[in-house]
Amino acid sequence: MRELTSTLLGILLVVAITAHVHGDGQPSTKRFQSSNTNGLSSAVLVENAVLAHSTQLLPDLSVGAGHDDQIHSVLRQLEAMMKSLNARRTDVVKLNVYLSEDLPQATFMQSLREWMPTESAPAVSFVNTVISNGDADIALDAVFVASFDDPISSPKHCYLESPGGDPRTSRVSVLPKGDVLYVSGQAEQGDLPTSTQETLAGLLRTLEHLGLTRDHIVSLKCFMQPMSEVDVVNEQIAEFFGGAMIPPVSHVEWISSEKQPIEIELVAWAPPVESEDTVSYYWLPWLSKSPVYCRATRIHGDRRIFVSGLHSEKPGNGEQQVRSIFSQLENILSETGSDLRHLAKATYYVSDADPSAQLNKLRPEYYDPERPPAASKVMVSGVGHPQRGITIDMIAAPTH
Secondary structure, eight states: OOOHHHHHHHTOOOOOSSSSOOOOOOOOEEEEEEETSTTTTEEEEESOOOEEOOOOOOEEEEESSSSSHHHHHHHHHHHHHHHHTTOOGGGEEEEEEEEESSHHHHHHHHHHHHHHOOGGOOOEEEEOOSSTTTTEEEEEHHHHEEOSOEEEEEEEEEEEOOOOOOOOOEEEEEOOSSEEEEEEEEEHHHHHHHHHHHHHHHHHHHHHTTOOGGGEEEEEEEESSSSSGGHHHHHHHHHTTTTTTOOOOOEEEEEOOOOEEEEEEEEEOOOOOOOOEEEEEEOOOOOOSSSSSSSSSOOOSSEEEEEEEEEEESSOOOHHHHHHHHHHHHHHHHTTTTTTGEEEEEEEESSSSSHHHHHHHHHHHSTTTTSEEEEEHHHHHOSTTTTTEEEEEEEEEOOO
């Protein structure tokens, strides 16, 4: 009875809100809002949509350096980007928000509520990090539903002119309808330039093993240190892509050994292939196999679930925090028509050794060793929530 009461009082109070009328082949977003997500969607299910992935947007400090000025700056940039792709504020399905330790999450949330109707709120994840523009306190990247007059059959990289922007660097990339590939973070040892070069080469080897090329890459996320050398990383990325357009890139400062200064994960588009399952899981013959993460996953078709960043409902030790997160995750996935065997991508942000160790210990209880998500685990300065040492960010597919 106690367990049932806890469940009823927990996050199972979920309301599904349809943002677009779902018809034959028409884009549809369904938002699930629960009692403990502070006005955000606990998850967003997207179907039949052309999805755009933005670069990491940084505030224009010339228009003001206050927290409200910076927040409004990145939201204005995002809205201008969406308008160029025939999208509205209500088409945002996921925001990844990067905050310095000086900017409280509550301050951003107040501005977001003013900017976005609660019934159309996206899934949102938070992490504390040094921002690549050292004077800024916020950055964000987004996934949103885009629209084109003419259909596209390969990833479309859009420059979208910006002050001081490099015309080779995409501000946003658009996935046509089809499959999407998530590649786990990879890392190679060496100094920062060498590690970046070798890691990118390793990611390309992974793509080629799966029948894809660098032209299929939609976005990159770099976990690196120190952030003061972000230009070194960007130079290596530009060299890797040669004369081609550079896809959107986001940066997070992580805490790692000097021998491993960077880890990079990526999202890629893949042509649709017939599959009896909604997710395929891949390991690589030249890398070790783990029961708690695979090297890449492929969601088949145009149905994807973006889950808000989860943290424990109450403060507690590492085990309590991890179990609280997975309990919430199971409930959310059930409401969206998914489960733990259909997770595609996990990003674990940890800021304390105890929940980090407990995550390693407990994941085998929750994951099917033949179907763990592609993943990155990152030690950071904070996870966006007081008295918490871990948050997780998930993408899943429906069970059928």
